[in-house]
Amino acid sequence: MExxxxxxELLLAGASPEDLDLVVAxxxxxxxxxxxxxxxxxxxxxALRIHEQMARQRSREAExxxxxxxxxxLTAIRDLDAILAAIVRRAxxxxxxxxxxxxxxxxxxxxxxxxxxxxxxxxxxxxxxxPLGTGLLGLVAQSGEPYFxxxxxxxxxxxxxxxIDDAVAGEQIRAILGVPLTVxxxxxxxxxxxxxxxxxxxxxxxxxLTSFAAHAAVALENARLFEQADAAVAAADEANTxxxxxxxxxxxxxxxxxxxxxxxxxxxxxxxxADVLEQVLGGRLSVYDDEGRPLAGDGSVTEDxxxxxxxxxxxxxxxxxxxxxxxxxxxxxxxxxxxxVLRDAEPLDQPERRTLERAALVVALVLLxxxxxxxxxxxxxxxxxxxxxxxxxxxxxxxxxxxxxQGADLDANLAIAVAEPATxxxxxxxxxxxxxxxxxLGGVHQGQVVVLAPSDxxxxxxxxxxxxDGVTVGVATCSxxxxxxxxxxxxxxxxxxxxxxxxxxxxxxDPAGLGLARLxxxxxxxxxxxxxxxxxxxxxxxxxxxxxxxxxxTLEAWFAASxxxxxxxxxxxxxxxxxxxxxxxxxxxGDTWREPSRRLDVQTALMMLKLRRHVx
Numbered sequence: 001m002e003x004x005x006x007x008x009e010l011l012l013a014g015a016s017p018e019d020l021d022l023v024v025a026x027x028x029x030x031x032x033x034x035x036x037x038x039x040x041x042x043x044x045x046x047a048l049r050i051h052e053q054m055a056r057q058r059s060r061e062a063e064x065x066x067x068x069x070x071x072x073x074l075t076a077i078r079d080l081d082a083i084l085a086a087i088v089r090r091a092x093x094x095x096x097x098x099x100x101x102x103x104x105x106x107x108x109x110x111x112x113x114x115x116x117x118x119x120x121x122x123x124x125x126x127x128x129x130x131p132l133g134t135g136l137l138g139l140v141a142q143s144g145e146p147y148f149x150x151x152x153x154x155x156x157x158x159x160x161x162x163x164i165d166d167a168v169a170g171e172q173i174r175a176i177l178g179v180p181l182t183v184x185x186x187x188x189x190x191x192x193x194x195x196x197x198x199x200x201x202x203x204x205x206x207x208x209l210t211s212f213a214a215h216a217a218v219a220l221e222n223a224r225l226f227e228q229a230d231a232a233v234a235a236a237d238e239a240n241t242x243x244x245x246x247x248x249x250x251x252x253x254x255x256x257x258x259x260x261x262x263x264x265x266x267x268x269x270x271x272x273x274a275d276v277l278e279q280v281l282g283g284r285l286s287v288y289d290d291e292g293r294p295l296a297g298d299g300s301v302t303e304d305x306x307x308x309x310x311x312x313x314x315x316x317x318x319x320x321x322x323x324x325x326x327x328x329x330x331x332x333x334x335x336x337x338x339x340x341v342l343r344d345a346e347p348l349d350q351p352e353r354r355t356l357e358r359a360a361l362v363v364a365l366v367l368l369x370x371x372x373x374x375x376x377x378x379x380x381x382x383x384x385x386x387x388x389x390x391x392x393x394x395x396x397x398x399x400x401x402x403x404x405x406q407g408a409d410l411d412a413n414l415a416i417a418v419a420e421p422a423t424x425x426x427x428x429x430x431x432x433x434x435x436x437x438x439x440x441l442g443g444v445h446q447g448q449v450v451v452l453a454p455s456d457x458x459x460x461x462x463x464x465x466x467x468x469d470g471v472t473v474g475v476a477t478c479s480x481x482x483x484x485x486x487x488x489x490x491x492x493x494x495x496x497x498x499x500x501x502x503x504x505x506x507x508x509x510d511p512a513g514l515g516l517a518r519l520x521x522x523x524x525x526x527x528x529x530x531x532x533x534x535x536x537x538x539x540x541x542x543x544x545x546x547x548x549x550x551x552x553x554t555l556e557a558w559f560a561a562s563x564x565x566x567x568x569x570x571x572x573x574x575x576x577x578x579x580x581x582x583x584x585x586x587x588x589x590g591d592t593w594r595e596p597s598r599r600l601d602v603q604t605a606l607m608m609l610k611l612r613r614h615v616x
Contacts, residue, residue, distance in 0.1 A: 020044060042398075081116070083219040088118045088191070091212040095205055097193040099171065102181070102216060104189040105132065105141050112141035112189060122170045134159045135168075137190055140178035144187040146210065146333070148177040148201040177201045179213045183221050185317065191216055207332055207368065214361060218354075255280070257355070260362045270338070270366055271296045277359050281352055283345025287363060290336045299343065309339055318348075318356045328356045330364035337367045385441040385450060389416075391486035399482050408441050412454035414478035416485065417464045417508075418492040419471040420448040434467050448493070452478070452485065461508035472499050473508045536605035539588035551588075554581040556606055 024044050027037055084102055092100035099119030103112040106129075113129040120126050132142040136158050140147050149155040151174050153165065173194045181189040191213040193205075259276045262268075274285045274296040286297030294300075301309075308319040308327035313336060318328040326348060330338040340360050342348075348356065384402050388410075403410045431449045435442025438460075440453025449471075451464055457475035465473050474496030478488040495509050534541075540551045554571060558578070561567040568575040585593065592598050 017048060020048060080219060080223040084116045084216055085118070087212050087216050087219070088116045091191065091193060091209060092118050094208060095177075095193045098196045099173070100191070100193045102189060102191050103130075103137055103141060104181075105187065112138055115189065120171065122167070125167050125171050128164070128167050130164060131161075134161055135164050136176050136178050137192055140180050140190040140192070141187060144180045144182060146177070146179040146206055148175070148206070150175050150200050151198045152176050172196045174198045175201065177205065177209060179206070179210045181213050181217045181220065182316070183217050183224070185315065188217070188220060203333070207365070211361070211365075214358070221354075257358060260359055263362065263366075268366070270363055273359060273362055273366065277340075277342065277356070280355060281342060281345055281348065284343045286341045286343070288339045288341070289367075290338060292339075295338065297341075299341065301339065301341075305339070305341055309336075316357075318353050318360075326353070326356055328360040330360045330367060332364050332368055337364050383443075385443045385452060386445050388441070388452065388482065388485045389445060389450060389489035391483075396482040403441065407436075407439055408452075409439070409454065410482050410485075414440075414452055414485070414488075415455045415457035415460045415475060416478050416488045416492050417451045417457070417461045417473050417475045418448050418489070418496050419464055419468060419473045420496070430467055431464075434463065438463075448496075450489070457510050458508055461510075465506070465508055470506045472496060472505050474499060475508060475510045477510070533605050533609050536601050537589075537609060540585065541609075543584075543588060549581075549584075551581055551585055552606070552609070554578065555585060555602070556610070558582065559603055559606070 021044075024037075024040055027040050032040065088100045088102050091097070097119070099117065099121075101117040101120065102115050104115045105112045109129075111129045111131050114126055117126050130138040130141075132138050136147055136149060136152060139158060149158070152158070152168060153174070171194075174197055175195040176192060177194075178190050178192040180187045181191060191209060193209055259280070260273060263272045263276060270287045274287055277285045284297060284299075286299045287295045288301055289295055292301040302323075304321040304323055305325065305327055308321045308325075309329055312319045312327055312329045313331065318326050320326055324343075326342040326345065328340045328342075329336060330340065338360075340356065340363060342356060384399070388399060388403075400410050428444050431442040431444065431451060435451055435453060438451070438453035438455060440451060440455075442449070442451040442453075444450070449464065449468065451460060453460060455463075457477050461473040461475040465471055474492040474494070476488040476491035476495065478484050491511050495511050499505070499507055499509055537552065540555065543549060544551050550571070554567070557570045558564075558567045561570055564578050564582070565575050568578045571578065589602070590598075593602055
């Protein structure tokens with residue numbers, strides 16, 4: 001505990017990873033026992049993960065704070081150049097870029113020119129104009145799609161011009177990320193971040209720069225609106241009235257943006273975003289995930305909403321359905337994350353529509369943040385699951401404690417299920433979600449989906465099969481504590497392999513459900529033989545014992561005979577009696593008992609039952 005407290009004190013004091021490493025280094029030279037040293041290293045690994053999580057949290061807080069400051073600028077600063085300069089500067093700081101710059105399109109000239117730069121080294125670059133479609137900037141400004149390159153000079157996807165390449169070389173630019181500035185569906189420019197070293201751009205940086213581009217577009221849109229307002233004031237009183245109405249709507253939109261940003265800053269979720277929108281826009285608001293499951297509000301995704309979602313994704317704008325509902329989509333690049341549906345609201349003017357669309361962006365950020373946290377949790381659960389099934393960590397007490405911290409009880413009546421294939425991110429999220437619902441553990445190990453949870457094995461297998469659209473699943477029981485889990489995992493894998501080899505795809509089975517195949521694969525001790533006989537003929541044996549009938553004898557005779565009449569002769573009964581007994585056998589064993597895949601199991605079980613009687 002003293003070591004744990006020391007790690008916590010270092011983390012609270014803002015210690016670096018090197019400071020945490022020093023604790024282990026001191027212990028290694030101080031005569032610490034191997035057991036204590038192993039425990040210390042585990043605590044050290046956990047402290048490093050906490051330090052990394054704290055760093056990510058601080059980074060996210062810095063991003064949200066900068067977005068909030070930018071949103072406030074939109075209402076506090078009327079100088080367009082000042083707002084754009086602040087956006088470019090903050091984007092550079094948060095992305096740790098060597099330079100950021102913003103360009104605007106000149107449609108008449110067919111070029112995009114530098115409007116604001118931050119971090120430029122040469123005056124030539126500050127005055128650079130690129131024909132639309134030329135270079136990365138010109139391509140973004142023309143196509144309206146984000147692009148990035150790890151090494152611009154070596155990237156042949158872009159149209160290179162000597163004077164542009166010379167300017168890029170003068171700035172020593174290598175990696176470039178560019179996102180479009182869009183107003184009213186029209187691309188008016190681009191926002192770019194560059195590094196003077198070769199490096200990739202993760203999705204989080206693309207999303208962050210896109211957010212700043214959205215703010216820049218809002219600033220440009222507001223500037224345009226204010227210009228129109230000034231012209232309207234000079235024209236007539238009616239125009240002045242329109243200006244006031246537009247200004248009020250803009251202020252409401254800015255207020256809504258502040259509220260939404262506040263939700264992000266305080267770690268709010270989708271429900272809080274929905275509450276803000278209902279407060280600002282009125283009506284009833286519902287939010288659904290990408291599969292139509294409700295995240296906030298009520299109602300369901302109707303056909304007209306589904307059609308509006310497709311149109312909104314194509315246009316990037318909110319869409320009004322025939323029933324009067326407004327639909328906006330939350331997306332990240334090309335991925336559809338969620339859907340916002342506003343019902344029973346008054347007609348929305350343009351700024352209010354923009355508010356709904358910006359809310360969709362906030363929902364996308366909230367869902368992305370939630371996904372990141374869920375993936376981090378899933379990784380921890382997956383690592384624990386791997387330790388359990390591999391048996392490489394013999395400390396059962398520590399394993400139980402790690403499981404308890406994840407909401408799982410390793411002393412419960414556990415079952416394990418294994419299926420394949422599902423190695424992509426979506427498969428990992430699905431199995432992690434199922435495990436959380438069952439208060440168990442789930443992940444992907446050795447290319448196979450694995451779930452460990454308190455459940456009946458076959459029921460757990462059916463749940464996994466349903467979640468992954470009918471995959472083949474092998475299951476086993478884990479009764480016996482932590483030490484039993486590796487063996488149970490191997491049994492479940494063997495059951496899965498046997499099902500696949502037997503062509504029984506899409507089925508769920510435990511070792512006992514494999515029938516004769518289990519015995520052939522090596523599990524053929526007395527217990528397995530007894531389980532095979534009971535699992536195959538148990539209903540007939542019980543029926544004969546309870547009612548003093550001769551179903552087992554009839555089945556033996558039927559297999560030995562050439563037909564129902566021959567069977568009747570062997571048993572000295574009427575053929576109708578044989579037919580009735582065979583019908584009863586079908587009711588007890590199922591209609592498939594005569595099929596080749598089961599017939600061999602039944603005949604083998606009969607033979608072993610007969611041998612067991614002779615032995616006794």
